[in-house]
Amino acid sequence: MNRILITGALGQIGTLLCQSLSNDPDNFILATDIRKPIKNTQYDFVQADVLDYKFFVKLVTEHRINTIYHLVSILSANGEHDPFGTWNLNIQSFQNIVRLGKEYKIKRIFWPSSIAVYGKDISPILAPQQTEMNPETIYGITKLAGEKLMNYYKIKYGLDIRSIRLPGVISINAAGGGTTDFAVEMLNCALNKDKYTCYLLPNTRLPMIYIEDAINAIKALMKTNFKNNERIYSYNVMGYSLTPKIWADAIINKGYKLEVDYKPDYRQIIADGWPQTVDDKLANSIWGWAPKYNIEKTLSDILKS
Template identity: 45%
Template structure:
């Protein structure tokens, strides 16, 4: 068996921290190299190798891949939906060029597997709102969504043309108690827990009845690892898989929190993120992921709420 050596790019981010720790548990601390432009996240310190890395510097990235004998790359660096709207050109260039750099190097160095996340942001106002299917109308209206959709086709292209084993998931909104959210439209579902515990109140930037697909971080990590461990012949989607955990509205999550913190109050002040949220599906059909590699979530809204409040 070939010893895998994994590079996680964007390891200090919301997904990166927990995914790096999970990979180190499976492959051993020394076999998973964490990298980021930012400082090493506190939770990663002392758990394995860390390198400061700018994914936009292709030469620097290439040198690291060769020097560290990398066999798998997880590319998590990205500018998310809400942040991306403030600087569309930067979001486009970072989200696209980082992927092209990784795909090129992976092709040249014959990397075994590449992981790159997509997002429900690829869907737009013309996509079906309920149980949005794997193959459907996709017309994103944010630069983040546009970059993710273009990226899906680049992944598919490198797979078809050069046989690169690149895999992807369209993440819904992600909720975690370990790391801070990164400027997405679904961030309210993380902020609300912190505010409930500290202030007993929360001003929500979305309307009370805004349903969005969400997922608890342990499920997102589990899905990512299961996808990456699945035999290549089981992978039928080389753009990006729909996956789903749960769907809820701010009103529903607030009601769930009130069961644990009865004095909690929520108010609503929708801002520019409301328009982004309105353009996305309210629920996702992930039957292809369930069929291909046996995806199944562990957490629903009440189990997640309980776990979040206990851990925070």
């Protein structure tokens, strides 16, 4: 049986990942977050600060955890308000999870990286899987450090840490302060008949993924049998490339009234440092990654729920 602990379980990705993993009768789920859930969950939930290592030792031993999905992070836009706090939470929580992995023989760990690892000096059109990386946000720097640490701990302690470099994730729930949140915010404004002020310019192009594809990618990667000596990567994946204007037009084409004005703020500079698309051929060739949702299918799926 997979005895799974999830951190950041009430976030944009955690909410759906917990639901999806708990549908498998072979999985026991222990969801954790620093916040409390608004309504009862269909799986076990414990309120916990991921920086409280001793408490997590108790959770891991009491619940005989053998798999961890570590989703806690301060995201790109919020990170710029507090670089020191962002480094502390993102890196120290990573270290705590790795330590749990080492001390309590956790068989597999999932930790997401981000397209924020890239910087302005790479090809903006198609970012390669492997290239020189000079991120210009503290968030991107913590993600790049995590990618390096993941490889280090595999070599040092044989830990099986798996990772995906996620682009902006689209779902009905917003993430906690990312640069690609405009897509979710715009959709919610259309549904609530509100006007939307977009913090990015209309033609800012960024790679995105629908949450269902992101969850499927995480699950597929965690199921893959890798050879022991295989080099590990944080794999690029993406669904499609999107601008605020393309997204607004797609929503309007679905019959919604939506008025958008554009007032770029500091997040424009972050977005300008990120690629427009990423090369995800490696994920496809090694563990069969392929997105199922384009822009049209994403909108149809969200709007039917």
